[in-house]
Amino acid sequence: MxxxxxxxxxxxxxxxxxxxxxxxxxxxxxxxxxxxxxxxxxxxxxxxxxxxxxxxxxxxxxxxxxxxxxxxxxxxxxxxxxxxxxxxxxxxxxxxxxxxxxxxxxxxxxxxxxxxxxxxxxxxxxxxxxxxxxxxxxxxxxxxxxxxxxxxxxxxxxxxxxxxxxxxxxxxxxxxxxxxxxxxxxxxxxxxxxxxxxxxxxxxxxxxxxxxxxxxxxxxxxxxxxxxxxxxxxxIEPFDLEATRKIFEKNLYAKISTEAINRLHELTGGMPFYLQLLGRELGRFSAASIGSPQIENSFDQFLLQEGDILFAEQIKSFSDKEKIILSRMACYGLKTPAEIQKSSGEPSNVISRYMEYFLSKGVLQREKKGVYQFTDPVFKEWLKRRLSRQICRL
Ligand SMILES: Nc1ncnc2c1ncn2[C@@H]1O[C@H](COP(=O)(O)OP(=O)(O)OP(=O)(O)O)[C@@H](O)[C@H]1O
Ligand SMILES: [Mg+2]
Structure with missing residues (x-):
């Protein structure tokens, strides 16, 4: 397997x-x-x-x-x-x-x-x-x-x-x-x-x-x-913790700790694609058992090496302003139009339009009325790190 x-x-x-x-x-x-x-x-x-x-x-x-x-x-x-x-x-x-x-x-x-x-x-x-x-x-x-x-x-x-x-x-x-x-x-x-x-x-x-x-x-x-x-x-929902555990127990040669499984589930939100990707990455470790340090290392490597390629098309489809709004949402955990307005200074009707657009693109989903979250937690993390990298370069 x-x-x-x-x-x-x-x-x-x-x-x-x-x-x-x-x-x-x-x-x-x-x-x-x-x-x-x-x-x-x-x-x-x-x-x-x-x-x-x-x-x-x-x-x-x-x-x-x-x-x-x-x-x-x-x-x-x-x-x-x-x-x-x-x-x-x-x-x-x-x-x-x-x-x-x-x-x-x-x-x-x-x-x-x-x-x-x-x-x-x-x-x-x-x-x-x-x-x-x-x-x-x-x-x-x-x-x-x-x-x-x-x-x-x-x-x-x-x-x-x-x-x-x-x-x-x-x-x-x-x-x-x-x-x-x-x-x-x-x-x-x-x-x-x-x-x-x-x-x-x-x-x-x-x-x-x-x-x-x-x-x-x-x-x-x-x-x-x-x-x-x-x-x-x-x-169709992401994998639950049990399914996340199964995918690793079945495919990974090394033993993996419960703590590591929990962390993998948290980082990926249980999205099977990322679980498969990280599993492949973890296969590089020769350690007989895999714990949290290897998970963090694999996730960092994956985002650094493959994140740009994986998300290039998605990010290209947004205007500069849209990129800024999404990056701020990711970086500062903004979830409501009021929070975004405060952070970006854009008027509320403009923010509402952006939210509708992000929903239509499938990049955000409604957690409940007036509260938005990223559909893909890994994309959110990548945006966050990308923004930090840009700020560091300034
Ligand atoms: N039930 C499953 N068991 C194991 N791996 C799975 C399962 N479902 C999905 N995956 C893995 O997740 C990834 C995405 O799966 P799939 O292509 O079925 O998703 P999708 O929703 O059709 O994606 P896309 O939006 O790209 O069409 C693949 O790497 C696949 O191997
Ligand atoms: Mg498909």
Whole structure:
């Protein structure tokens, strides 16, 4: 066993037994068509849960699970989206089809050629032709994106019906579908369209995830959202202390003290990604047992060496003023608009706007009314040290 920075599945997957059990029993239950929406900040473990659910459902009689991440798109265009989902569906149904060609080979085929290749295979589905025609028309702007997306969903539905199975379609980072371009971004309309299509499907169960609470609100959470009450919503929380202990006991060769586990949990807030990263870092120590000094040392090293790379993109997306506000919040533990106003001198309506923006970016979350906290405790610590470094240089 080893620490990993990839989504954790199979032997690497720790804990989360409750949510796994609930998802599996619901998705296997033929009397319900409810899917799940996983909501949680970045690096909390959404993809791991989705992939583990798919893995455990694979091979189940009467069920075909298919995983697709919107973040796997390269060009982020509508034809790419439609082709890639279609391919993922074919891949998922492979045991039910007699395919001779390797999927990897198919992926290399240019978008519009790929249906020619498929036709040479032994799949007799009229919807293939429909998607192909729609894609070609889509390229020339003759067909609207909604129709094209509909064809793809109907393709999955049809193939499931033909084979008499429940088709579980897992779309990771679902709200990013709004950023897919067909000349311009598809926007919120596409979510509404998918909801309408989805309502008419009998064999397809949709499961989704999203990292930014604000975009998930547009999609599923708020009463005005397209998918309101259409999913069983699960907020994914960080690991509890017990799960934190498990991840180290399982993967670390050296013995680790209870005190050290507690400190690791405190520093990372139980976010599995950081636990994996620190675990890897701790692996460098040859000590037979690991205690608090090694933890502090590893955390310092990690922030110094990897923090800048890890958080570069996030910090670049903020204006200078936003950076100052966030850094002050991190450094001085400011949590309320009044405290921030006092520290920064900005008027309160400006601060409120900033808070809304930080919430929409997922960098802050509401602890309770009027009280804000960092979603990611490690990002907060990095900001704090970064500001101290800058002050020292002055
Ligand atoms: N149940 C788990 N057991 C062990 N490690 C986990 C678990 N869940 C997540 N991790 C680890 O945490 C990290 C992030 O996991 P994952 O990619 O699943 O999260 P995510 O919420 O999908 O993140 P992102 O926002 O980057 O998509 C990975 O290094 C993964 O190995
Ligand atoms: Mg993910």
């Amino acid at each position: 080893a620490f990993t920075l990839q989504p954790a599945v199979k032997d690497d997957f720790i804990d989360r037994e409750e949510i796994l059990a609930e998802m599996l029993s619901t998705l296997e239950d033929k009397s319900t068509r409810m899917g799940f929406a996983l909501v949680g900040p970045r690096r909390i473990g959404k993809t791991s849960i989705l992939k583990e659910v798919v893995r455990r459902l694979e091979g189940e009689k009467g069920i075909v699970p298919v995983y697709f991440s919107l973040w796997d798109l390269v060009e982020n265009t509508l034809p790419e989206l439609c082709t890639r989902i279609t391919l993922a569906i074919i891949e998922g149904f492979k045991p039910h089809l007699s395919l001779k060609l390797k999927m990897k080979q198919l992926l290399k085929v240019p978008v519009l050629k790929f249906f020619d290749v498929l036709r040479s295979l032994d799949i007799k589905l009229s919807l293939f032709d429909e998607i192909e025609i729609a894609l070609k028309k889509g390229e020339s702007g003759e067909i609207d994106p909604n129709t094209l997306i509909e064809k793809v969903f109907l393709f999955g539905e049809e193939i499931a019906k033909e084979n008499g199975v429940r088709f579980i379609l897992v779309l990771d980072e679902f709200p990013s579908i709004m950023d897919v371009k067909n000349k311009k971004k598809l926007g919120e309309g596409i979510i509404k369209k998918i909801r309408t299509i989805h309502e008419g499907l009998e064999n397809t169960i949709l499961c989704i995830s999203g990292s930014i609470r604000k975009t998930m609100e547009i999609t599923t959470l708020s009463p005005s959202s397209a998918f309101y009450r259409q999913f069983l919503i699960k907020n």
